[in-house]
Amino acid sequence: xxxxxxxxxxxxxxxxxxxxxxxxxxxxxxxxxxxxxxxxxxxxxxxxxxxxxxxxxxxxxxxxxxxxxxxxxxxxxxxxxxxxxxxxxxxxxxxxxxxxxxxxxxxxxxxxxxxxxxxxxxxxxxxxxxxxxxxxxxxxxxxxxxxxxxxxxxxxxxxxxxxxxxxxxxxxxxxxxxxxxxxxxxxxxxxxxxxxxxxxxxxxxxxxxxxxxxxxxxxxxxxxxxxxxxxxxxxxxxxxxxxxxxxxxxxxxxxxxxxxxxxxxxxxxxxxxxxxxxxxxxxxxxxxxxxxxxxxxxxxxxxxxxxxxxxxxxxxxxxxxxxxxxxxxxxxxxxxxxxxxxxxxxxxxxxxxxxxxxxxxxxxxxxxxxxxxxxxxxxxxxxxxxxxxxxxxxxxxxxxxxxxxxxxxxxxxxxxxxxxxxxxxxxxxxxxxxxxxxxxx
Amino acid sequence: xxxxxxxxxxxxxxxxxxxxxxxxxxxxxxxxxxxxxxxxxxxxxxxxxxxxxxxxxxxxxxxxxxxxxxxxxxxxxxxxxxxxxxxxxxxxxxxxxxxxxxxxxxxxxxxxxxxxxxxxxxxxxxxxxxxxxxxxxxxxxxxxxxxxxxxxxxxxxxxxxxxxxxxxxxxxxxxxxxxxxxxxxxxxxxxxxxxxxxxxxxxxxxxxxxxxxxxxxxxxxxxxxxxxxxxxxxxxxxxxxxxxxxxxxxxxxxxxxxxxxxxxxxxxxxxxxxxxxxxxxxxxxxxxxxxxxxxxxxxxxxxxxxxxxxxxxxxxxxxxxxxxxxxxx
Numbered sequence: 047x048x049x050x051x052x053x054x055x056x057x058x059x060x061x062x063x064x065x066x067x068x069x070x071x072x073x074x075x076x077x078x079x080x081x082x083x084x085x086x087x088x089x090x091x092x093x094x095x096x097x098x099x100x101x102x103x104x105x106x107x108x109x110x111x112x113x114x115x116x117x118x119x120x121x122x123x124x125x126x127x128x129x130x131x132x133x134x135x136x137x138x139x140x141x142x143x144x145x146x147x148x149x150x151x152x153x154x155x156x157x158x159x160x161x162x163x164x165x166x167x168x169x170x171x172x173x174x175x176x177x178x179x180x181x182x183x184x185x186x187x188x189x190x191x192x193x194x195x196x197x198x199x200x201x202x203x204x205x206x207x208x209x210x211x212x213x214x215x216x217x218x219x220x221x222x223x224x225x226x227x228x229x230x231x232x233x234x235x236x237x238x239x240x241x242x243x244x245x246x247x248x249x250x251x252x253x254x255x256x257x258x259x260x261x262x263x264x265x266x267x268x269x270x271x272x273x274x275x276x277x278x279x280x281x282x283x284x285x286x287x288x289x290x291x292x293x294x295x296x297x298x299x300x301x302x303x304x305x306x307x308x309x310x311x312x313x314x315x316x317x318x319x320x321x322x323x324x325x326x327x328x329x330x331x332x333x334x335x336x337x338x339x340x341x342x343x344x345x346x347x348x349x350x351x352x353x354x355x356x357x358x359x360x361x362x363x364x365x366x367x368x369x370x371x372x373x374x375x376x377x378x379x380x381x382x383x384x385x386x387x388x389x390x391x392x393x394x395x396x397x398x399x400x401x402x403x404x405x406x407x408x409x410x411x412x413x414x415x416x417x418x419x420x421x422x423x424x425x426x427x428x429x430x431x432x433x434x435x436x437x438x439x440x441x442x443x444x445x446x447x448x449x450x451x452x453x454x455x456x457x458x459x460x461x462x463x464x465x466x467x468x469x470x471x472x473x474x475x476x477x478x479x480x481x482x483x484x485x486x487x
Numbered sequence: 488x489x490x491x492x493x494x495x496x497x498x499x500x501x502x503x504x505x506x507x508x509x510x511x512x513x514x515x516x517x518x519x520x521x522x523x524x525x526x527x528x529x530x531x532x533x534x535x536x537x538x539x540x541x542x543x544x545x546x547x548x549x550x551x552x553x554x555x556x557x558x559x560x561x562x563x564x565x566x567x568x569x570x571x572x573x574x575x576x577x578x579x580x581x582x583x584x585x586x587x588x589x590x591x592x593x594x595x596x597x598x599x600x601x602x603x604x605x606x607x608x609x610x611x612x613x614x615x616x617x618x619x620x621x622x623x624x625x626x627x628x629x630x631x632x633x634x635x636x637x638x639x640x641x642x643x644x645x646x647x648x649x650x651x652x653x654x655x656x657x658x659x660x661x662x663x664x665x666x667x668x669x670x671x672x673x674x675x676x677x678x679x680x681x682x683x684x685x686x687x688x689x690x691x692x693x694x695x696x697x698x699x700x701x702x703x704x705x706x707x708x709x710x711x712x713x714x715x716x717x718x719x720x721x722x723x724x725x726x727x728x729x730x731x732x733x734x735x736x737x738x739x740x741x742x743x744x745x746x747x748x749x750x751x752x753x754x755x756x757x758x759x760x761x762x763x764x765x766x767x768x769x770x771x772x773x774x775x776x777x778x779x780x781x782x783x784x785x786x787x788x789x790x791x792x793x794x795x796x797x798x799x800x801x802x803x804x805x806x807x808x809x810x811x812x813x814x815x816x
Contacts, residue, residue, distance in 0.1 A: 238701050238702075239701055239702045240701070240702030240703075240705035240706070241702075242700070242701075242702075243671075243700035243701060243702045243703050243705070243706065244516075244677070244702075244705070244706055245617065245638055246616040246617075246635070246636050246637030246639070246674055246677055247616050247617070247636075247638075249700070249701065315620065316617030357593070360595060360625075361593065361594065361595075361621075362613065362615030362616075362617060362618040363615060363616060364615045364616065364617075364636070365615060
């Protein structure tokens, strides 16, 4: 990894203009029209008109550390992120033990030193995510937490949620809400409806999500707190958030690639790789997801990357855990399912993966301009590739997209100027990024 | 593994056992009409054999079957065992209580161990929907679903069809049946839906709204507002078993009210055609989903269902064993 890198002949993600970019000392040194005289030292990457953009940011991943390193580690998760074009992730605290004190935040940040992606820890809202006693929000923020969440174990008590929203005003941390009424979910395993009925699986109604979205909108009105809705999956939630925004409430929301790509019919063969929570919903909800992305109800994308071991997923359906991996398919699913069909421009899609999530968490800006950090992705929006879970950098292979042919992928990723990912065999094709410089040519 | 006996049979039943996955019977969903009718025809032959005391065949000699029951069951397990004995299979059974699952072994590992003892067919009963197809994906042995969660119970579905075939003199087309009670939790109902639909029977379901799964009409049945509406003019009624824990789960008010509103009683039976029959998959809660007078009445074919169960399982075992033999060739 050289100190100095030249990316030549890339297309600027916003203007579409061919540019040459110099990275030096971890930051962007300059950006200029392509074709200007090149410097002679350092690595040279021939971008061949691939698109250069700020690195993607995923504000909802499960890195499984501390405690569940057979599913994923900070290192493997970061490598998966880099392979997917990401330069920053925010990791959820539902680990074992729960990240609910400044010590674990510090531990995670130390653990993340030198991995292939920036890692921003999210702290629990309540001690042990038990939904009762608030954690030390102020100290957690000081230690480096970027948000608060009881993801996976949603706060059932409206009173506790109210107090959390109030107390969080002593920080700049948003509360990321996994919206789910656990009594309505019950023993539910998948979306409630004809497919669940046919498979004889207990259903989770949309209302399990929407009643909590509505509750928390009311609590935001009551407290002036800052809420971000995680992985919204259904029409009713989008409607509620849309109305709230119209009323001027400052809430934000994310959705994930699987909700705009799949419906509950993906579970027809009891495929545990399509088992996630919130569950894949109906066609109508899938359409509503795309609509909510288009009209700005959705503020950013996230993957809800949730790795599990093969053993955990290779069980009868009701015994297998919820969750799928997402970091390495996110960009492909975005371009294939949203950009190619014309639902979204590539520029807007990239905004939703870059600037938008940074705004939601208040992360520092990354622009394609001098002196900004060289957190960059070079991507080919036309590259066609086949998803092979065996080649994932993530330890998790639990994806419903194995064998899918996707369009669009990250060719190379730099984080703080360091090359963290490059598609193998690129140089051999004589196309796109080619690490050159001293050793190469 | 599968013996020459079975190979002979496979040839003898040419046309029936074409698909490679016929070594499994995972559900009735998707089985075409002709194949169902052929299975019933075969089952009827075994029913006749069962009615001749002491008669058995060597049709499954050399075939090893394991009845793996991870959920309590008396009738289904005994029925499988008797069918296996009638056909001279080598059969063993175990139930969850004495299995390794309590020791932390996964379901798949348990079954792989069983398979390694050169078992050809596994009849599996499990509380998880999809457990049978899960095993079928990972095992070489043929898998017969003996009931998986609330998904399917195909041999029960077939015995219900065989019972109706007898009651209806072989004519299914245009008949109407009411299936009433706890549809949500019933694998019996789901297998019945698929089988009956394939044979052209109109199905109406009725029961408490709390036990009626959403989207059930997409399985090709109509939802009636009451038992009376479902049963009016029907050719048969099937009362589903009510698990008492549904009350603790807050899905029902009381057993008394259930019996009054959703129980199959004499008054409701009189709404059906004069020759209509009454079915129940068992075990019955007398006085709850079915009144004793109806259960023991002249319209009841409940004990026929049980006899037919053995016959149907003979036909299914043979079908799966023959498919296995076909694969081995």
